[in-house]
Amino acid sequence: MPDNHPAPIRGPIRSGKKTKNLVKKLKPGEIALINHADLDRIAAEDLAASGALAVINAATSSTGHYPNVGPLILARAGVPLLDVPDTEERDLFELLDDGDVVEIAGDTLLRPSGDPLSGERLGLVETDARLEQQRERIHDALGEFALNTIEHIREESELLSGQIDFPKIRTDFRDRHALLVVRGPDYREDLAALNGYIRDIRPLIIAVDGGADAVLAAGHKPDMILGDMDSATDEALSCGAELVVHAYPDGRAPGRDRLEEIGVAHLVVPAAGTSQDVAMLLAHEKGARLIVTVGAHFNLTEFLDKNRAGMSSTFLTRLRVGESLVDAKGVSRLYQPGIGAGGLGLFLMAFVLLAIVVVIASPALDNVTDLLWLKIKDALGISIAAAPRV
Numbered sequence: 001m002p003d004n005h006p007a008p009i010r011g012p013i014r015s016g017k018k019t020k021n022l023v024k025k026l027k028p029g030e031i032a033l034i035n036h037a038d039l040d041r042i043a044a045e046d047l048a049a050s051g052a053l054a055v056i057n058a059a060t061s062s063t064g065h066y067p068n069v070g071p072l073i074l075a076r077a078g079v080p081l082l083d084v085p086d087t088e089e090r091d092l093f094e095l096l097d098d099g100d101v102v103e104i105a106g107d108t109l110l111r112p113s114g115d116p117l118s119g120e121r122l123g124l125v126e127t128d129a130r131l132e133q134q135r136e137r138i139h140d141a142l143g144e145f146a147l148n149t150i151e152h153i154r155e156e157s158e159l160l161s162g163q164i165d166f167p168k169i170r171t172d173f174r175d176r177h178a179l180l181v182v183r184g185p186d187y188r189e190d191l192a193a194l195n196g197y198i199r200d201i202r203p204l205i206i207a208v209d210g211g212a213d214a215v216l217a218a219g220h221k222p223d224m225i226l227g228d229m230d231s232a233t234d235e236a237l238s239c240g241a242e243l244v245v246h247a248y249p250d251g252r253a254p255g256r257d258r259l260e261e262i263g264v265a266h267l268v269v270p271a272a273g274t275s276q277d278v279a280m281l282l283a284h285e286k287g288a289r290l291i292v293t294v295g296a297h298f299n300l301t302e303f304l305d306k307n308r309a310g311m312s313s314t315f316l317t318r319l320r321v322g323e324s325l326v327d328a329k330g331v332s333r334l335y336q337p338g339i340g341a342g343g344l345g346l347f348l349m350a351f352v353l354l355a356i357v358v359v360i361a362s363p364a365l366d367n368v369t370d371l372l373w374l375k376i377k378d379a380l381g382i383s384i385a386a387a388p389r390v
Contacts, residue, residue, distance in 0.1 A: 006121065009080055009104040011053040013096050019043040020183075020210065020231050026050040031104070033096060035059050035086070039070030041185060048077035054104055055081045058092040061122060067134035075124040084109055084119035092117075166282055167267040171224050171242050173286035177203035180283065180293045181211035181222070182276045183231065187295030190328040191218045194294070197331055203292065206283060208276045211295065212236035226282065227275040229255030234262055243267070244282070246275045273313025284321045291321060294328040 015033035016022025020043065026032055028051025036043060037059040047055055061071045061083050074081045082104050086092060095111065096102065103110040109117040179198065181191060191214060197203070198220060207215050209227030213236045216222075225232060226244040237243065237259065243266035247253035251270050259266045271278045276296055283291050318325060 006080070006106060006123070009054045010101065012098075013056075013100045013102055014098055015093060015096065017093065019047065023047060023050050024233065026052055029053050031056060031102060033058065033092060035093065036061070036070075038063050038065060038068045039074075039081075041069050041073060042183065044070035044073035044077075048074060048079050052079055055079060056092070056102075056104070056109065056119075057081065057083050058086045059083075060085050062127070062130055062134070064130075064134055067131050069131065071122050071127040072124075072131055075122065075127045080104060081122045081127075082107070082109060082119045083122060084117050090117070164269065164271045164278070164281060164285075166269055166285060167244070169224070169242060169244070169267065169282075169286070171204060171286075173204060173283050173288040175287060175289050177201050177290045177292065178283040178288040179203040179205045180208065180276065180279055180291055180296065181205060181215050182208045182293065182295040183210035183214060184295030186329075187211065187214055188218075190294045191215070194292070194328055194331060197292075203290075204283075204288070206279050207232070207236070207241070208279050212239070212241065214295075226269075226279045227255070228253075229258050237262060237264055244269055246271065246278050273317065277313045277317040280317050280321050280325065284324060288324065291325045292328055292331050293325065296327070 009031070011029055011031045013033050014022065014026050014030040016025070017035045019034050019036050019039075022032060022034060023043075023046040026047070030053060032047055032050070032052045032055045034043075034047075034055060035058040039057065039061045055074060061081060062068055071081055084092060095114065095117075100112050102112070104121070107119055107121050109119055111117065179194070181187065195218075198205075204223045205215055205220060206224045206226060207222040209225070209229065210231035212222050212225045212232045216236055216239060221239060222236075222241040224242045224244060225237065226246060228246050229237065229243075243259060243264060245253050245255045245259065245266055245268045247256070247268050247270040249270050249272050253268050253270075256266065256268060269278060269282070271281075276293075280291055280293070
C-alpha cells in the first residue's frame with residue numbers, strides 16, 4: 001500500500017518522451033513527465049540528480065517483466081513517482097503542456113483544467129516489495145533472453161569473423177590503452193576513480209554517445225565519439241573529437257543527419273550490434289593494447305534495462321576482443337597512481353624547507369654553512385666584510 005497521507009506536491013510540468021533527452025533540460029523544482037515503461041537504473045539516477053520535484057510516468061514504471069531498479073532508486077532518493085499510464089482515451093502528453101502547474105495528491109493528479117486523474121504512487125515500501133517479487137521470477141526473463149541470444153548469433157556473426165569494414169580514422173590506437181566510456185551503471189563514479197590512471201597512462205578516450213558529456217564533465221576530452229549520436233549534446237559533438245556514426249547494417253544512419261545539421265565532419269560505420277560493441281571492436285582492430293570500459297553492460301539486468309532482447313553482439317564481441325578487455329573497477333583496484341608532477345613539486349618544496357630548518361636548528365653546522373658561503377663569494381668575486389659574531 002502507498003504511504004499514508006503523503007504531502008501534496010505542486011509544481012510545473014516539464015515533459016519528454018525520451019528520458020535521456022528530458023534530463024538535459026529538466027530544472028530543479030519541476031515535475032518530470034515521462035513515458036518510460038520499466039524505468040531503468042540510469043534514467044532514474046539522472047532524474048534524481050536533476051533535482052526533479054517529482055516524476056509522473058505515462059507508462060508503467062515496473063511491468064514485472066524483469067527486476068528493474070529504477071522506481072526503487074527514485075524512492076530512495078526521495079523523488080515521488082506517480083504512474084498514470086496512458087489509455088486509448090487518455091494521452092498525458094496531449095493533456096499536459098510544459099509549464100502547466102499540477103498537483104500530486106496521494107494517487108491523484110490534479111490538472112489546471114479537467115477532471116482529476118487517478119494513478120498509483122510508488123513509495124519505498126511498495127517498490128522494494130515489488131522488486132523482490134520480480135527477482136523470484138527472474139528465470140522466465142533469463143530463459144527468453146538466452147533463446148533470443150542464440151537466435152541472433154548467426155545474424156551478427158560478422159562481429160566475430162571481423163567482416164566489419166571500418167573506415168580510415170585519424171585516431172591512432174596502435175599499442176595504446178583505450179578508455180571506452182558508456183553512459184551505463186556507475187559511469188560517473190568509475191570515471192572519477194580512474195583520474196590517476198588517465199593522468200599517468202594518458203589513454204585514448206572513446207565516448208559512446210552520451211558518454212561524451214560524462215567525459216567532458218569529468219574534466220577530460222574524448223579523442224573519439226562513436227554511436228548513433230542521439231544522446232550526446234551539441235557541445236560534446238563540437239569538442240574536436242573524431243566522430244564516427246554507427247549505422248544500421250543496411251547503411252541507414254539517422255545520426256548522420258544531425259551531424260550534417262550542426263556542420264561537423266564525421267565518418268560512418270555500418271555494423272550490427274550495439275555502439276559499445278562496435279567501439280570495442282574498432283579499438284581492437286586498430287591495435288589497442290588494452291581496452292578499459294566504463295559503464296559497459298555486463299549482467300542480465302543491465303541488458304534488460306537497455307531493452308535488449310538478447311546479448312548476441314556483446315557475447316561475440318567479447319569472444320573476439322578477449323584478454324585485452326578489462327572493466328574500470330578492475331583497473332581502479334589494481335592500478336596504483338604515481339606521485340604526479342604536482343605531488344613531486346610539493347615533495348621537493350617540503351624537503352628544501354626541512355633542510356633549512358635542520359641547518360638553522362643545528363649550531364654544529366654553522367662552520368659548514370660559513371665555509372659554503374665563503375666559497376660562493378669567492379666564486380662570484382664578492383667582497384663583503386663579515387659581520388662580527390656576537
